[in-house]
Amino acid sequence: MTKIIPKVLTIAGSDASGGAGMEADLKTFEEFGTYGMVALTSIVTMDPDTDWSHNVTVMDSGLVKAQLKTTGAGGEIAAMKTGMLGSVAITEVARENILAKKINNVVIDPVMVCKGEDEVLNPEAADAIRDLLIPIATVTTPNLFEAGVLSGLGTLKSLDDMKQAAVKIHELGAENVIVKGGKALEGEKAIDLFYDGINFEVLETDKITPAYNHGAGCTFAAAVTAGLANGLSVKESVYQAKEFVTAGIKSGFAFNEYVGPLYHAAYRLNK
Numbered sequence: 104m105t106k107i108i109p110k111v112l113t114i115a116g117s118d119a120s121g122g123a124g125m126e127a128d129l130k131t132f133e134e135f136g137t138y139g140m141v142a143l144t145s146i147v148t149m150d151p152d153t154d155w156s157h158n159v160t161v162m163d164s165g166l167v168k169a170q171l172k173t174t175g176a177g178g179e180i181a182a183m184k185t186g187m188l189g190s191v192a193i194t195e196v197a198r199e200n201i202l203a204k205k206i207n208n209v210v211i212d213p214v215m216v217c218k219g220e221d222e223v224l225n226p227e228a229a230d231a232i233r234d235l236l237i238p239i240a241t242v243t244t245p246n247l248f249e250a251g252v253l254s255g256l257g258t259l260k261s262l263d264d265m266k267q268a269a270v271k272i273h274e275l276g277a278e279n280v281i282v283k284g285g286k287a288l289e290g291e292k293a294i295d296l297f298y299d300g301i302n303f304e305v306l307e308t309d310k311i312t313p314a315y316n317h318g319a320g321c322t323f324a325a326a327v328t329a330g331l332a333n334g335l336s337v338k339e340s341v342y343q344a345k346e347f348v349t350a351g352i353k354s355g356f357a358f359n360e361y362v363g364p365l366y367h368a369a370y371r372l373n374k
């Protein structure tokens with residue numbers, strides 16, 4: 104009998120340097136034996152001549168809609184994620200697609216910033232993620248900064264702050280919330296907090312240095328998505344994703360003097 108390969112979708116931007124965005128998503132989906140598809144929302148370029156400054160070119164929302172028509176034409180999508188969306192119109196298109204296709208496993212990575220930056224790329228789009236996507240998320244995976252914005256609590260500095268933010272984001276409608284402390288939370292450990300509306304669980308590893316973690320957030324959310332597509336529970340998917348991303352950061356490398364991505368194949372190759 105032919106094995107059914109779960110189809111997974113990412114609605115995300117492209118990071119030409121290969122570590123984050125849809126590049127990270129597709130690599131991760133493949134590592135977990137799922138079949139990855141992309142609706143591209145934006146293209147991010149980083150310029151080595153101006154200290155790796157980021158430039159984001161956003162797609163027309165009609166083009167995103169057309170891509171989603173294509174990705175939806177192959178039958179059931181077992182799980183999906185969103186990454187960088189770029190505009191309110193694209194966020195609306197993503198929501199329509201999730202509702203129209205009745206997709207069950209929806210991972211919302213509320214990308215508002217790229218690492219090393221602490222200004223929301225597009226404040227209106229950030230509000231749209233909160234209002235349109237968080238309420239229909241199976242899981243959302245904000246980093247420390249994004250959790251502060253979504254919860255309205257501002258700067259988060261401790262595990263206790265992360266817990267308060269997780270509760271607020273759960274109240275916005277997400278079934279499960281993971282606040283990633285990552286490198287941003289002070290201390291020796293890379294701590295992520297999982298909240299399912301009832302219990303908190305702390306996922307903790309040693310902080311890896313150098314922190315070759317460009318793309319770690321996208322990769323984490325993509326691994327959760329693939330886990331769900333493969334039939335794992337949310338909690339199992341989250342624990343597996345933490346192992347996957349930790350292995351990747353341990354085998355990360357300096358792409359150049361500005362950025363170091365994790366290595367997406369490390370979890371498989373180091374086993």
Ligand SMILES: Nc1ncnc2c1ncn2[C@@H]1O[C@H](COP(=O)(O)OP(=O)(O)O)[C@@H](O)[C@H]1O
Pocket residue numbers: 218245246247283284285286287293294295308309310311312313314315316318319320321323345348349352
């Ligand atoms: N230096 C590090 N050592 C170990 N784990 C890390 C490190 N940096 C990030 N992580 C982990 O990578 C995942 C992504 O988190 P983070 O880098 O905060 O997200 P984002 O890329 O969205 O900013 C989390 O599981 C986080 O704990």
Ligand SMILES: Cc1ncc(COP(=O)(O)O)c(C=O)c1O
Pocket residue numbers: 115116117118123124125147186187214216217218316317318319320321322
């Ligand atoms: C297209 C795109 N999506 C998402 C991100 C966020 O990446 P991270 O996984 O480091 O949060 C970036 C960062 O450069 C990006 O270029």
Ligand SMILES: [Mg+2]
Pocket residue numbers: 214246320321
């Ligand atoms: Mg991120």
